[in-house]
Amino acid sequence: MSLLKLENIKKIYQQGKIDVQAIRGISLEIKKSEFTTIFGPSGSGKTTLLNLIGCLDKPTSGEIYYDGSKKLSTLSKNELSDFRRYNLGFIFQGHNLIPVLTAFENVEFAIRIINEISKKERRKKVLDILKSVGLEGLEERRPNELSGGQKQRVAIARALVKNPKLVLADEPTANLDSETSEEVLDIMLKMNQKLGTTFIFSTHDPQVMRYARRLIEIRDGKVTQDKQGEDLDVPH
Amino acid sequence: MFLTKMALKNLARNKKRTIITALVISLGIVIFLVSDSLIVGMEEISIDNNINLLTSHLQIMDKNYWDNKEELPLNNLLDDNLLVVNQIKEELDIEKSTKRLYFPANINNGREEYPISVIGVEVNTDSEVFKLEQYLLEGQSLKNGNNAVIGKKLANLMGFELGEYITLLFKTKEGTFNTIEAELVGTLDTSHPEINEYHVYIPLQDAQNALGLDGKVSRYFFRLEGKEESIPVTNEINSILNRKSSNIKAYNWEKLSEDILAMTRQGNIENLIMLIVIIILAAVGVINIVILSVLERLEEIGMMKALGLKMREIVYIFVIESAGIGLLGSAVGIIIGFIGVYLLTNIGIDVGSITGGETTFGIPIIDRLYGGWRPNAFIFIFFFGIITSVLASILPARWGAKKDPVKAIYHK
Amino acid sequence: MKKVILLLVIFVFLFSYSIFAVTADEIIQKRDDNEYLKTARVESKMVINNNNRKLEKVMISLIDGNKALVEFTNPMDRGTKFLKREDNLWMFFPDAEDVVKLSGHMLERGMMGSDFSYKDMMESEKLTELYNFEIIEEQEYQKRPCYVIEGIKKQGAEATYYKRIVWIDKERHIGLKEELYAESGKLLKEIVVQEVQEFDHRWYPTKSVMEDKLRENTSTEFIIESIEFNPEIPEGTFSLQSLQ
Numbered sequence: 001m002s003l004l005k006l007e008n009i010k011k012i013y014q015q016g017k018i019d020v021q022a023i024r025g026i027s028l029e030i031k032k033s034e035f036t037t038i039f040g041p042s043g044s045g046k047t048t049l050l051n052l053i054g055c056l057d058k059p060t061s062g063e064i065y066y067d068g069s070k071k072l073s074t075l076s077k078n079e080l081s082d083f084r085r086y087n088l089g090f091i092f093q094g095h096n097l098i099p100v101l102t103a104f105e106n107v108e109f110a111i112r113i114i115n116e117i118s119k120k121e122r123r124k125k126v127l128d129i130l131k132s133v134g135l136e137g138l139e140e141r142r143p144n145e146l147s148g149g150q151k152q153r154v155a156i157a158r159a160l161v162k163n164p165k166l167v168l169a170d171e172p173t174a175n176l177d178s179e180t181s182e183e184v185l186d187i188m189l190k191m192n193q194k195l196g197t198t199f200i201f202s203t204h205d206p207q208v209m210r211y212a213r214r215l216i217e218i219r220d221g222k223v224t225q226d227k228q229g230e231d232l233d234v235p236h
Numbered sequence: 237m238f239l240t241k242m243a244l245k246n247l248a249r250n251k252k253r254t255i256i257t258a259l260v261i262s263l264g265i266v267i268f269l270v271s272d273s274l275i276v277g278m279e280e281i282s283i284d285n286n287i288n289l290l291t292s293h294l295q296i297m298d299k300n301y302w303d304n305k306e307e308l309p310l311n312n313l314l315d316d317n318l319l320v321v322n323q324i325k326e327e328l329d330i331e332k333s334t335k336r337l338y339f340p341a342n343i344n345n346g347r348e349e350y351p352i353s354v355i356g357v358e359v360n361t362d363s364e365v366f367k368l369e370q371y372l373l374e375g376q377s378l379k380n381g382n383n384a385v386i387g388k389k390l391a392n393l394m395g396f397e398l399g400e401y402i403t404l405l406f407k408t409k410e411g412t413f414n415t416i417e418a419e420l421v422g423t424l425d426t427s428h429p430e431i432n433e434y435h436v437y438i439p440l441q442d443a444q445n446a447l448g449l450d451g452k453v454s455r456y457f458f459r460l461e462g463k464e465e466s467i468p469v470t471n472e473i474n475s476i477l478n479r480k481s482s483n484i485k486a487y488n489w490e491k492l493s494e495d496i497l498a499m500t501r502q503g504n505i506e507n508l509i510m511l512i513v514i515i516i517l518a519a520v521g522v523i524n525i526v527i528l529s530v531l532e533r534l535e536e537i538g539m540m541k542a543l544g545l546k547m548r549e550i551v552y553i554f555v556i557e558s559a560g561i562g563l564l565g566s567a568v569g570i571i572i573g574f575i576g577v578y579l580l581t582n583i584g585i586d587v588g589s590i591t592g593g594e595t596t597f598g599i600p601i602i603d604r605l606y607g608g609w610r611p612n613a614f615i616f617i618f619f620f621g622i623i624t625s626v627l628a629s630i631l632p633a634r635w636g637a638k639k640d641p642v643k644a645i646y647h648k
Numbered sequence: 649m650k651k652v653i654l655l656l657v658i659f660v661f662l663f664s665y666s667i668f669a670v671t672a673d674e675i676i677q678k679r680d681d682n683e684y685l686k687t688a689r690v691e692s693k694m695v696i697n698n699n700n701r702k703l704e705k706v707m708i709s710l711i712d713g714n715k716a717l718v719e720f721t722n723p724m725d726r727g728t729k730f731l732k733r734e735d736n737l738w739m740f741f742p743d744a745e746d747v748v749k750l751s752g753h754m755l756e757r758g759m760m761g762s763d764f765s766y767k768d769m770m771e772s773e774k775l776t777e778l779y780n781f782e783i784i785e786e787q788e789y790q791k792r793p794c795y796v797i798e799g800i801k802k803q804g805a806e807a808t809y810y811k812r813i814v815w816i817d818k819e820r821h822i823g824l825k826e827e828l829y830a831e832s833g834k835l836l837k838e839i840v841v842q843e844v845q846e847f848d849h850r851w852y853p854t855k856s857v858m859e860d861k862l863r864e865n866t867s868t869e870f871i872i873e874s875i876e877f878n879p880e881i882p883e884g885t886f887s888l889q890s891l892q
Contacts, residue, residue, distance in 0.1 A: 056641045057640075078546055081546045084543065085543065088544075090542040092535075092539065101245065112238040113549075158543075344862045344863070346864055347863055348863065349862070349863065407808075410806050412807055413810065414832050415830045416832070
């Protein structure tokens with residue numbers, strides 16, 4: 001079942017007087033519970049594509065549909081905020097945690113602003129997700145008391161705690177060593193399998209590609225490869 | 237609530253900056269409270285001076301005289317041995333009273349004329365009510381006979397020396413010119429510019445004779461135990477007077493000090509200037525701190541937007557943070573201000589040496605100035621500090637919240 | 649015979665008494681009538697001396713009964729106008745382009761800085777109603793035979809000066825000198841006529857000097873340059889509109 005459909009998306013940035021075509025017409029369909037890797041070198045347009053999918057940016061032309069029918073171009077800024085609040089999770093290159101909040105509070109943030117469940121339930125949810133990313137016992141630590149990998153796990157927990165339909169991760173391992181990177185990706189994959197959350201993450205690191213279940217390669221703002229299952233030549 | 241808590245936690249992120257900004261606000265608040273206290277103190281002094289030198293605690297006069305009293309008219313006068321006055325003094329147990337006759341005149345030194353107010357005073361009772369004698373600079377106080385006491389400034393202006401004769405030119409009730417020549421026996425240097433420059437005191441009898449108003453006075457004056465008594469006593473006197481259904485009415489010093497109350501309004505203008513200073517201090521501090529925070533936390537803002545926070549929620553975070561700074565600054569300011577005002581009211585400041593005994597702010601001043609308390613000022617400025625901080629933060633917070641999330645996240 | 653003599657004495661006494669009593673008022677009235685301009689256009693000059701400073705003011709006055717319009721023409725005051733109607737006085741300042749009604753204390757100031765107060769210029773009541781006049785002497789003054797008449801304010805009368813002593817030319821009915829006193833007896837002002845001229849079989853003072861006796865070295869000369877009797881005065885001259 002299609003969760004997300006991109007139809008001939010283009011994104012042009014104005015750089016001074018020159019128009020830079022970051023995305024030159026991409027059409028894609030992502031199904032529910034897919035674990036998709038977007039691969040490409042720096043400057044290929046991966047981040048721009050993720051930002052467009054994450055409603056942080058608007059395409060210059062083309063349309064993005066969620067759940068088959070929801071047209072993103074018709075939503076106002078506030079509606080987009082609400083859409084993100086309820087449906088999307090983000091993991092960034094940097095962890096972007098709030099330094100004055102503990103690990104627990106940083107994760108809680110994401111559901112605190114949804115306000116649909118009781119305090120008790122909320123607490124349980126946060127503790128569960130922190131446990132499942134392997135941070136049990138570290139809940140009360142502040143970001144500066146955590147290692148890089150631990151911080152990124154908090155960020156993953158924050159993205160997942162609200163059970164989003166889609167988690168977008170832009171180079172989640174970029175600032176991590178290879179061992180930690182694998183830990184993080186293991187967790188993401190585990191969560192994908194456990195919760196059925198759809199993941200899209202970008203990377204330029206061939207090392208990471210072996211975690212891909214579907215691999216989309218982008219160069220110069222265009223999809224150059226889109227392979228899954230047996231077609232993937234990387235070992236799992 | 238969560239956002240509020242987070243905003244307040246943010247206060248601790250850059251403690252130095254928060255404290256400095258809060259202290260700037262505190263400084264403004266201390267300045268305001270101290271100056272307000274001084275203004276209250278000055279009001280106090282000028283009211284006391286006014287009572288001692290000009291108004292006394294309460295006066296009685298004809299109702300119609302009251303309406304035109306500024307012109308010192310010669311009609312609607314009172315008899316100088318009113319029975320009801322004796323009755324009032326007896327019934328209310330007031331001992332000290334006197335009476336005066338006022339009229340406008342020109343003082344003349346043979347070369348120039350200068351318009352002044354002449355006050356005919358009852359020589360043996362005036363000092364029971366008024367404290368003019370304390371301010372006698374040279375010579376002696378008024379006695380019976382052809383003599384006058386005038387302000388030092390007026391004496392200098394006209395070039396009069398003690399022992400010389402001053403000439404007063406004025407019109408009687410019938411509009412006919414008359415003159416008085418009186419020996420200058422004393423000069424006054426009071427804290428009241430009006431007395432120093434515009435008043436000429438002569439014996440009541442001389443004034444009555446020259447005006448053809450024998451047995452008439454403009455007003456009666458009373459000194460009570462304290463100025464707090466003047467309102468109840470005034471009311472009691474008025475009920476006695478009403479019983480007699482006379483045209484005479486009593487007025488307390490507050491009613492008589494309208495010009496001083498106008499000064500208070502001027503004091504309020506000074507307060508307003510102080511408030512503007514605080515607004516500028518607080519606003520600059522707060523705007524600065526919000527801009528710095530926004531720039532520092534761009535990634536965080538981007539992340540919060542990605543999480544789905546709306547613009548107004550992000551604005552809210554910064555505004556609450558600023559309110560926290562305002563609260564901190566106001567609280568500290570009020571504590572320091574309290575100490576400052578306490579010192580001012582109990583120890584005072586030596587202004588005699590600063591001003592050389594001249595007047596400042598147009599308000600009469602004595603050697604040592606004491607502050608006064610005005611609890612409302614504390615309450616007001618506390619909230620004012622917070623509200624100013626909040627208002628100042630809104631624009632820069634909006635600027636921050638408007639940042640494009642993509643650029644905010646990837647600004648490096 | 650005795651009776652006749654007695655009668656004569658009484659008669660003479662009564663006659664002379666009545667002559668004197670009536671004469672003082674009459675003389676004053678005659679002077680006032682003589683100096684009173686019913687309808688005239690007067691060009692005059694005021695020289696104000698104040699401690700070596702000298703100010704000259706030139707004016708043209710139109711007079712009709714108790715109405716008068718005065719316009720200053722010297723450079724400093726050009727365009728300043730006064731309008732008097734009965735007991736009211738208005739002033740127009742060209743700089744402020746505004747008409748002000750003068751009243752109360754303002755009327756006691758010296759007019760345009762002179763020793764004449766506005767009030768002095770305004771007195772319109774008959775002097776004989778305000779004062780009890782009495783001939784106190786006959787005297788030669790300025791080589792003219794004069795009556796010296798003293799007027800004391802009547803009880804209750806609202807007159808500016810308590811006492812005035814006037815030297816009136818017996819033949820020409822002009823006041824040649826006048827002294828004005830305060831109630832205390834102090835001499836306040838003195839007006840001395842320095843030049844007289846005959847217009848139309850009528851003697852008129854053309855130069856007089858007023859001194860404020862309370863202030864040294866100040867005096868105001870009032871000089872009439874020309875008088876035109878019964879001139880044509882356009883209608884509306886004495887309206888407030890004409891001031892502007």
